[in-house]
Amino acid sequence: EAQVTQNPRYLITVTGKKLTVTCSQNMNHEYMSWYRQDPGLGLRQIYYSMNVEVTDKGDVPEGYKVSRKEKRNFPLILESPSPNQTSLYFCATSPLLSNQPQHFGDGTRLSIL
Amino acid sequence: AQTVTQSQPEMSVQEAETVTLSCTYDTSENNYYLFWYKQPPSRQMILVIRQEAYKQQNATENRFSVNFQKAAKSFSLKISDSQLGDTAMYFCASLNYGGATNKLIFGTGTLLAVQP
Numbered sequence: 001e002a003q004v005t006q007n008p009r010y011l012i013t014v015t016g017k018k019l020t021v022t023c024s025q026n027m028n029h030e031y032m033s034w035y036r037q038d039p040g041l042g043l044r045q046i047y048y049s050m051n052v053e054v055t056d057k058g059d060v061p062e063g064y065k066v067s068r069k070e071k072r073n074f075p076l077i078l079e080s081p082s083p084n085q086t087s088l089y090f091c092a093t094s095p096l097l098s099n100q101p102q103h104f105g106d107g108t109r110l111s112i113l
Numbered sequence: 114a115q116t117v118t119q120s121q122p123e124m125s126v127q128e129a130e131t132v133t134l135s136c137t138y139d140t141s142e143n144n145y146y147l148f149w150y151k152q153p154p155s156r157q158m159i160l161v162i163r164q165e166a167y168k169q170q171n172a173t174e175n176r177f178s179v180n181f182q183k184a185a186k187s188f189s190l191k192i193s194d195s196q197l198g199d200t201a202m203y204f205c206a207s208l209n210y211g212g213a214t215n216k217l218i219f220g221t222g223t224l225l226a227v228q229p
Contacts (some may be wrong), residue, residue: 031215042117042204042219058216085219090158094215101148102217104158 002027006091006105013081016113021076021108023091029103030096032074036060037107038090046089049074050096081112115140117207119220126195127228133180134190134223136205143167144210147181147188148217152202161203164188192225200227 013019023032033048035058043111045058049068063085065077074093078085080083093101116139126132138147149161164172164181171179176196180189192199207221 033215035217035219040221041123042119042221043206043217044219045216048214048216056214088156091156092217096215101160101163102215106154107158109156 002103004091004103006089006108008108010109011044011105012111015082016080019078019081019110021078021089021091021110023074023076023105024072025074025091025093025103026072027093027103028071029093030071030104032068032091032093033049033058033102034064034066034074034076035090035092037090043090046076055059074097078110081110086110086112115142115207115218116207117205117218117220118160119205119223121226122221123226125226125228126192127144128195128197130195131191131193132225134203134205134225136188136190136220138186138207138218140186140204140207140209142209144206146210147179148206148208149177149179149188149190149201150204150219150224152204153198153200158185160173162190165201169202195227197227197229199225201225 030051034046035043037043047066049055091105094102133156145166151159162174175194202222204215
């Protein structure tokens with residue numbers, strides 16, 4: 001079964017405490033991406049990766065880092081989280097430059113106090 | 114810049130009735146795709162329907178259909194015979210095919226409530 005797995009699903013933490021949200025896919029997709037969803041703003045792209053060791057900024061990259069050391073994994077790193085990063089986060093994957101719809105993970109609700 | 118606009122923050126419909134959600138977009142590309150995603154209270158992002166811009170025929174998936182007006186850059190979603198399970202946030206999104214990224218551009222969403 002095609003899956004995009006995000007962990008954790010929920011996290012409440014405090015300002016400045018580093019955290020990582022993991023994303024793993026089993027579809028051998030080259031393209032992976034992170035979005036954040038905020039009320040009234042829809043989903044906005046944070047970072048994306050076209051393949052292993054190839055990453056680039058999306059529309060709202062400030063305060064985030066990513067890495068792509070393996071094809072299946074694309075973790076989102078918040079080195080020093082702040083309250084304005086409280087949001088719902090989605091990982092999405094697809095074949096590269098494809099018309100196939102993107103597969104989304106189930107989302108991670110982050111609350112930064 | 115590519116943009117997607119959903120002008121209806123909230124809508125309500127009676128069960129078994131028909132409702133239309135509006136979406137307009139702006140792109141300078143010729144090859145693009147348009148999507149409607151459903152997000153129920155479980156927060157999952159579920160693809161409802163997609164439309165290739167080069168196709169004139171409107172896409173249909175069971176009770177869901179679109180009215181794609183390319184010249185007007187309009188892409189509305191019609192839900193027929195609305196069911197309680199259709200209650201969700203609906204996002205319109207566009208994707209440039211063959212562009213530098215696979216980035217989806219999302220609208221701000223329409224919260225649909227189906228009333229019994």
